[in-house]
Amino acid sequence: GAGVSQTPSNKVTEKGKYVELRCDPISGHTALYWYRQSLGQGPEFLIYFQGTGAADDSGLPNDRFFAVRPEGSVSTLKIQRTERGDSAMYLCASRQGNTGELFFGEGSRLTVL
Amino acid sequence: KQEVTQIPAALSVPEGENLVLNCSFTDSAIYNLQWFRQDPGKGLTSLLLIQSSQREQTSGRLNASLDKSSGRSTLYIAASQPGDSATYLCAVEHNTDKLIFGTGTRLQVFP
Helix, strand or coil, rough: CCCEEEHHHEEEEECCEEEEEEECCCCCCCCCCCCCCEECCCCCEEEEEEEEEEEEEECCCCCEEECCCCCCCCCCEECCCCHHHHHHHEEEEECCCCCCCEEECEEEEEEEC | CCEEEEEECCEECCCCEEEEEEECCCCCCCEEEEEEECCCCCCCEEEEEEEECCCCCEEECCEEEEECCCEEEEEECCCHHHHHHHEEEEEEEEECCCCEEECCEEEEEEE
């Protein structure tokens, strides 16, 4: 596709469950970012991939959160033992190289009951 | 630690007004600054990117300026329209390859 694609657009789960969120970046973009946004706040950085490797995962809040990008394209954000505080919009973005304009997807809204 | 502040937090104006949205940041050693628009429940749309060596960028009715030394950027919207209603976010980038966002200005333009 022409833009960054994220699935699912909405996910409702129960506390304690496992969740996977998928991001398909713009074709050819080597850099991929995950951000988390709570209501009324700006996006907060979670993790950044350059190619297949995580160049910076300093924003992951704890070890329940993990992300992969095995082939340097699609990325999956994985959340184990979800908690109500994990409820937020999870945004993915990509760009060519590590500078320049960043393009965001429409986000995946996660609600943990 | 970089902190990005946006003022005002919310703004409601009649159609046709010219607007100024403000963004300030505490660490002036930035690579670039980017302005985004976000509609409710949606992702972010990039509006303007200003490199650290630039003073301003323009796109249609939008003009963004950057004063790196004072840690400020403004987004000027000319002749506002109801379709401009959205949240506007600014974000700065250092040599860490990641953007630090402000909390946004929520704009409502009424007919």
